[in-house]
Amino acid sequence: MDTKELRILFVVDAIKGRNGVGAYFQDLVSHLKDQVAQVELVQPCMEEPHPCQGASIPIPGDPTQRLFFPKVRELSALVWEMKPDVIVIPGPGIFSMIGYWIAKKWGIPVCVTFQTDYNRLVELYWGKRLARLAGGFLNWVNRTLFQGSETAATICESMIAQARAAGARNPQLVGTPLARE
Template sequence: MMKNIRILLFTDTLCDVNGVSRFIQDISKLAHQKELAFYVVTSTAKICPDLSNVQIIKPLFRTKMPFYPELDLVLPSYKRLKSITEEIDPDVVHISTPGFVGLMGRRIAQKKSIPMLGTYHTDFPAFAYKNMPYKIVKHIGNKVMEYFYRDFKALFVRSEAYKKIVQEDVKFDPENIHTLKAGIDTRKFNTSYKEMGIWQMYGIPETSVKALYVGRFTKEKNFPLLLELWKAYYLQSKNKNIYLIAVGGDLDESLFERYHIKSLGIKRGEELSKIYASSDLFLFPSTTDTLGQVVMEAMSSGLPVLVSDEGGPKTLIGDKQQAGYAINVNDRILWLEKIKVLMENRSLREKHGENGHKIIAEMDIAKSFDAFWEVHMNCNHNVTVL
């Protein structure tokens, strides 16, 4: 049973190729289908999906995010954000990101005494520390997050693994930390999209064994480490009809062609769904992901996964690692061993892939949204039953 409540979500990312954007788009569509008063506001100059409950304002200024060039750092109009808030008149404000849009949304909510909730989508202190490995950077990052979230009624984390991190690093009351149930639109990512002919357009043999990576080509995602691991595996492998396929950025293929590393750039929609379902396994060594949306998409597409044992992705593959392996990124020998096992054992790949597909089938985005709505509803008592 839903209750009539008005929620306004502020986000600095909505039209970008990342898990946070896809999640917010998915719950916006669900809210519209359920005829619930859920609204999203963002500021960007990028092309966005046309959603009736999303408002996009033009930024006054924008530049590339440091260490994250795929994402714009934008300065929106405070006056316009305030006007939108007054028009919607929300019962609850949700701050999805701690950027300028989130900061202004937080300020507006404070001035109007509107209850605030948030989601710890990205571990920014860990992100900063990965790019600038000094303890003071991590310490300052934690203090900034502690200050930012201190007046929030509740805070969502994307996996159980991050409950303790938010409690200890952000000093947030554990009673008000909620795990937002993992969920994706399984209609977009599933085995039915398998189409081996798609590899012809990329110059990749259909008969090859294909390891897939989807994400930013950056240090905090441990992408440089993945390249080194793949090169080491390729050189020792007797079978050279193998490829590492990287989606999500640009790579100078001339440097990696001899190792059969192919960069496909940024992909969206059905093409991305086909790439997932037509690959053989998924490699994702990131240690800064609070959940791992791309890992869920890979599992839903029937791929076995090899992930880091730090952060959210490890929580997806099952207690007994039924869908793949979670390994410490410092143990390169074990990473190479498991890459070898999955690349060379088709029956094992299929077993892990089937298990992963079943796990994600239970993680429907609708269940995630219902839990999200329930917490917001409980933080505001001026509601009526629908």
């Protein structure tokens, strides 16, 4: 398929502009706008909530961040209207998992991105026991996403091996974009 005909939907859990993942997808979408037929980013935002953004709760262990829930009906309507050729999701999160579920339900290929070592991430917030339990759950969800996806994309060589070991088919290395300006 010619890239000028491609329609890409990114469904991201990270709050817009909040961290590396949140900013990365904003930058990537900005770069893709002139390269593809349509690109959309569904991502929670504190200042201007996305129409697919629902209620939120503080993240356990870090009350400065929030865990947002998507409005499934609105996200489904967006997918139905857009008819994306691929849905890109960044690992285990509520938005991502709902995006994955919609993609599977409607036969849309999925690309999972892999940019976080979840075992190390959960150790930052919780003690060793809870971190092991949470990390195990996140890794299980990630394996499930990898196994059901067409491809996985990551930003460094070392994570390609981790993704492959977790069941990713066809992991690919992608560059790290910079903001347009």
